Amino acid sequence: MRMYDLPDASGHFGQYGGVFVAETLIQALDELKAAYSRYGNDPEFLAEYAYELKHYVGRPSPVYHARRWSEHFGGAQVYLKREDLNHTGAHKINNVIGQALLARRMGKPRVIAETGAGMHGVAAATIAARFGMECVVYMGSEDIKRQAANVYRMKLLGASVVPVESGSKTLKDALNEAMRDWVTNVENTFYIIGTVAGPHPYPMMVRDFQCVIGREAREQMPELAGRQPDAILACVGGGSNAMGIFYPYIADEQVRLIGVEAAGYGLESGKHAATLCAGKPGVLHGNRTYLLQDENGQIIETHSISAGLDYPGVGPEHAWLKDSGRAEYVAVTDEEAVQAFHDLCRLEGIIPALESAHALAYAVKIAPRMKADQILLVNLSGRGDKDMHTAAEKSGIKF
Amino acid sequence: MSRIAATFDALKKQGRKALIPFMTAGDPEPGLAVPLMHALVEGGADVIELGVPFSDPMADGPVIQRSSERALKHGVSLKDVLGYVAEFRRTNRATPVVVFGYANPMEAMGRERFADAARAADADGVLVVDYPPEEAQRLVELLDARGLDTIFLLSPTTTDARLRQVAKLGRGYLYYVSLRGVTGAAHLDVADVTARMKHLREFTRLPVGVGFGIRDAATAQTVASVADAVVIGSRLVQEIETSGREQVLANVKGFLAGIRRAMDGAKKKEVAA
Numbered sequence: 054m055r056m057y058d059l060p061d062a063s064g065h066f067g068q069y070g071g072v073f074v075a076e077t078l079i080q081a082l083d084e085l086k087a088a089y090s091r092y093g094n095d096p097e098f099l100a101e102y103a104y105e106l107k108h109y110v111g112r113p114s115p116v117y118h119a120r121r122w123s124e125h126f127g128g129a130q131v132y133l134k135r136e137d138l139n140h141t142g143a144h145k146i147n148n149v150i151g152q153a154l155l156a157r158r159m160g161k162p163r164v165i166a167e168t169g170a171g172m173h174g175v176a177a178a179t180i181a182a183r184f185g186m187e188c189v190v191y192m193g194s195e196d197i198k199r200q201a202a203n204v205y206r207m208k209l210l211g212a213s214v215v216p217v218e219s220g221s222k223t224l225k226d227a228l229n230e231a232m233r234d235w236v237t238n239v240e241n242t243f244y245i246i247g248t249v250a251g252p253h254p255y256p257m258m259v260r261d262f263q264c265v266i267g268r269e270a271r272e273q274m275p276e277l278a279g280r281q282p283d284a285i286l287a288c289v290g291g292g293s294n295a296m297g298i299f300y301p302y303i304a305d306e307q308v309r310l311i312g313v314e315a316a317g318y319g320l321e322s323g324k325h326a327a328t329l330c331a332g333k334p335g336v337l338h339g340n341r342t343y344l345l346q347d348e349n350g351q352i353i354e355t356h357s358i359s360a361g362l363d364y365p366g367v368g369p370e371h372a373w374l375k376d377s378g379r380a381e382y383v384a385v386t387d388e389e390a391v392q393a394f395h396d397l398c399r400l401e402g403i404i405p406a407l408e409s410a411h412a413l414a415y416a417v418k419i420a421p422r423m424k425a426d427q428i429l430l431v432n433l434s435g436r437g438d439k440d441m442h443t444a445a446e447k448s449g450i451k452f
Numbered sequence: 453m454s455r456i457a458a459t460f461d462a463l464k465k466q467g468r469k470a471l472i473p474f475m476t477a478g479d480p481e482p483g484l485a486v487p488l489m490h491a492l493v494e495g496g497a498d499v500i501e502l503g504v505p506f507s508d509p510m511a512d513g514p515v516i517q518r519s520s521e522r523a524l525k526h527g528v529s530l531k532d533v534l535g536y537v538a539e540f541r542r543t544n545r546a547t548p549v550v551v552f553g554y555a556n557p558m559e560a561m562g563r564e565r566f567a568d569a570a571r572a573a574d575a576d577g578v579l580v581v582d583y584p585p586e587e588a589q590r591l592v593e594l595l596d597a598r599g600l601d602t603i604f605l606l607s608p609t610t611t612d613a614r615l616r617q618v619a620k621l622g623r624g625y626l627y628y629v630s631l632r633g634v635t636g637a638a639h640l641d642v643a644d645v646t647a648r649m650k651h652l653r654e655f656t657r658l659p660v661g662v663g664f665g666i667r668d669a670a671t672a673q674t675v676a677s678v679a680d681a682v683v684i685g686s687r688l689v690q691e692i693e694t695s696g697r698e699q700v701l702a703n704v705k706g707f708l709a710g711i712r713r714a715m716d717g718a719k720k721k722e723v724a725a
Binding site: 073080081083219225229232333336337338339346350352353 | 506507508509510511513514517518521524527529530531554555556557558559560561581582583584586587604605606607609610611614629
């Protein structure tokens, strides 16, 4: 495989990615591109970033051999990259710290973010408190109802949470609204996008900030397991945790990369969020990528039990990895994810986020068909404390 | 000569400025799309920007987003919108129509199929909000080959290097977005617009329309004194939103006629001065 050097200078991953925004946003993106190319490789910036990751987030996150889980299901040995142990409980903080440091360098005292489940919003609110910045989080009013605890967390951290009432009142609409805020207040505002989507340079920048996950894993796996894994599994909504762990492995062609999407009630039901498995290429939120859309090009409402996967688009680099065949994309249903959620709780004493449970559920499907000396590495992108209500409700329990 | 160029030429000879209203096709209901287009012309429109409804209109404010949502409730598609253009053309062969929308509905149809269909409907121009010049090359080629104009946006933050690029790719007219922010946002700085117009003309001979923030006859009059065209979007869509079904055609026509009178008045004042 030739050296992997995407995106190109204009932000394209093959036919995907790019800058599909109104002229009014171009200058803001150019400014961001310039700042990121200035600081992205600046030793002082990187040292500060590394310091925050170590002392504030608690990195490196461990890799853990899930022995009881592996024994229970048979076949391949399953290892977990423990992003759930990060401060704020998920991988989101890795990216948010990077962007907040960049915002400081650019002299922007105000940060804004969109959020679906609230994890990215909480991470943004956290880092804004840490750096003394004003923080405004846009959140669909439907999501606000579903994620009351996270809304309170953001407020506790000093952020304002703005309910978004337009469209489907979920993540995609929050993203639209945050873009509108940004274009209006670009002088003093930095828009912290939470995933590897949006216009260039966001997909590249968020990937770069997240790929600390995969870089650590590359060092940890030989120490712990004696070698690199045969396959890496990660859940894919927008796709930031997956890009973070896949990216440093792209050139290792013997390592299978498997992205697991949310099949919701099942792909055939039409109620899912499996963009790469069931979508078509199009343009949304500033980039060309796979989208869940109707035959007229209108974006359709998605469904997943996990709010963090409930997004009708996906990062353009995943679209490219799919078409090029370097990564495989599959989907598991709500039911399968919830089962894996319970299994990990009981077998390993780890409560995973429902998002991450999708990757675990697919490991359950493939591990038994593999040999006992083969290795699966699952990115456990977040912890499940936020999902207590959803999980309990699913089991018919009310608090 | 394209219908758009001919329109601007004729206005120039009369010493008048173009009035370009925007409406979302199929708002408030599909049956009113073509009657509303005719009402705009009766109110004094020189060019019509016909909005294609989209589920995620990221560059628009709440007023235009709601108009999209109303049209989408009726399932209005890009194909329907081109159908309205064709129907409008049966009785109006003179007024240019610019199909105005976001990339995804057009890409879902296929860019080439879209270009063919727009030609067949006898539309005159296309403006894709989220196609900056960097991403628009292919569309411009397709539309050029069919005699349709590709209209581009300019903003207060567009650099000179980009102005050159837009001037090269743009056809028909250029649309200067006079405000930062989304459609329907607050106020317009007239002195700033005046200075920008002067600067823009160093890069292009295309007519320049100004939009965003034009909410009343007085602003329209001022803008008409410095620009080649006045674009009215959110304020007009608001008129459609707040009018009852019975009054909407008369209200739209009346509202636009007020703007028209003010703009033509500006021209007379200029001549008198």
